[in-house]
Amino acid sequence: MTAREACWLLRCAGFGAAPIEVARLRRMGASAWLDEQLRAPLSEVAPPSVTRLPPGQPGVAVQVSLLIQWWLERLAQGGLREKMTLFWHGYFTSSLDPVFSAGLLLCQNQLLRENALGHFDELLLRVSQDPAMLIYLDGFRNRAEHPNENFAREVMELFTTGPGAYSEEDLRQAARAFTGWELAWLEGGQFRNNPAHHDSTSKRFLNLRGQLDGEQVLRRLARDPATAHHLCSRLWEFFCARPGESAELDRLARLFQRHHGSMMVVVKGLFTGEAFRESAHQRRAIKSPLELCLEVNRMIGHSYGLGEAKDLQNMGQLPFLPPSVAGWRQGTGWIDTSTLQARLNWLHHRVSKADRWTARARELTADCKPTQAVERLLWHTHQQDAGPALRETLAQHYRQPEVLQLVLASPEVQLK
């Protein structure tokens, strides 16, 4: 495993590639390292004290910023499970608008974490009955006498098969199957299946016939071959920030089906595949704002502050506020003129305490040859896999006091 391949895996499966971790991964090999990541026990971190109900209470903004801070601290501790939690947060997404309850979003976040590496059908069922999701997609308003199709549409279009695998009539029938799901507001807003509002007449959904209920519809969708393909394609884009090649997506989809939707198997299959290793050398995968921030904060020993919510928003990724029900756009979707500007400004201010960073640069580059100085600078900034363009530029400018700012502003830092 080359240093570049190790950095690629570390940045995709976690946040950042510190030299010490690169060395450890190369010693262990990808397979053993992934097993360690996948089997790591769920760490207990006391959640922030936020309340579930009633949605829209005063102070919800303060609670949400506590919630964001709590999650960013967890993400900073790294681990593949946390990375997968972030994947699901963008896949089964729910937003502060219109959920307006930090407590309900926290519950959903915990649910995603606990099931992040489990079986897809189980997660699909649980997240469909999650209170924040029921509010976000109007699932709790869906009654036999007047079905609301919002959830049924998104569950098929975004969470399972993707468009093209069903007709509008299937969608209407699915919406009827979900009727009667509601929130018991007096019992803390728990999910409840209310038979009084359920349409128990006969339905036809895909190849199923009978008095179908929501759970049967979800299990059928989870098994659909199109679901395997759709999910693997979203997973590849999340990790690698580029669309996957169809042969590789077919392979992952087959793995998904053979192992009954085990995410642990699919994730390991993705990271140990030939296609993943080869894509290390393209250097075109743009980091998400969270990947960028967490990596750089770790590198410079800076923890997340409340003020950074604004920066994350300017960069285009504030947790719990996805841009749409389809989650965040990965890869090139992160970058527009003002988000790139926000990234460069944020990076600049990370190392703008000039004295400290110029002293560090001087220390690193003192008494050595240019090639050695370049290695030290890249090592120090966790960019030891940098390409020749940046290396040549650094060899030219390594004596400049602001050289560390150059490294952080370079395109390499934007890429995984």
Next chain:
Amino acid sequence: MNRRSFLQGLLAMGAFSMLPAPGRASGVRRLVMIHLFGGNDGLNTVIPVSDPAYRRARPGLAQSRVLPLQSGLGLHPALQPLLPLWQRGKMAVIQGVGYPEPNRSHFLSSDMWQSAGLSSQDGWLGRLAAARGWDSVQVDDRSLCRALWQPCDSVRVPLCLRTDQAAPPPRPAWMEEALESLYRECPERTLAANFAHLKDCRGQHWQGPPLQASLSAMLDLWPQGRLFHTSLGGFDNHSDQLNKHARALNELASGLAEFYGQLQRRGWEKDTLICVYSEFGRRVEENASGGTDHGGAAPCFLLGGGVKGGLYGEHPSLTQLVDGDLALHYDFRQVYASILEDWLATDSREVLGREFGKISCWA
């Protein structure tokens, strides 16, 4: 991207370039979209002032001194700055615009308007820009709006600025040069293209209220795009709506009037179309806090030298409601289809996925 999708993309572009050239367009026609974010109260924008049901539904919010459009119908008085444009026949009011089974979340409904209801992760203006090879520009204080999202692997990227565009960090000249060269050679074109955009727009601060600032930025950036998008907030008034809505409408009207004047002075009026929309209207009945909640259909405005001013469609009935909301008269994609076909001479089906009936609102 794989070879196949690249080839498909190339072929699609070829198909576009074979469309008949726009016959009537003399100069380069531009489109400016303005999103009234938050859900504009259409009923208090184009007001059925003599309908008794209006006064019943809006005991605290009803307007009585409206700017008359036709008998029984008037504009909110805060829209006074737009009156000269209406009188000169430069403003079309499309009534009751929406879509079936409206979603009442700001997010989801904005998404619907901006994607035009297609499930691909791009937007209607982005698809258009990519297919025609046009440049697009957004100026406001939001991240790149869905309407301008381009399909993956588009070569061009929208210029997306804030009205108070932060200055890039001060960098010594050697670093500036080094970064320019690193970004220019970066294999990821989105980074390279946007970094190049940054050079043209450093540390600008356009003065005035938000919409006016965005629109004057657009005038400065006029050569850099054909498709423009901006948004204006202040419309989501669940409480104390009376003054807040008047303020927001007045900002819209004075911003537009000022912009339109500039277009005329520069001789750009006849090649510019402005379209004002909102993700939904509001409930007919005002709520208990002197505000209104999220509702259904609402009016759209079209302004420009090519527009045939007037009222289009019927004002939605206040008594025959759908789910308690104003019914739609036009699908918003009919407005888009008219703009695409008749203003921009483009095949609307390529952008909207299917055909929608057009509205003949051109001079």
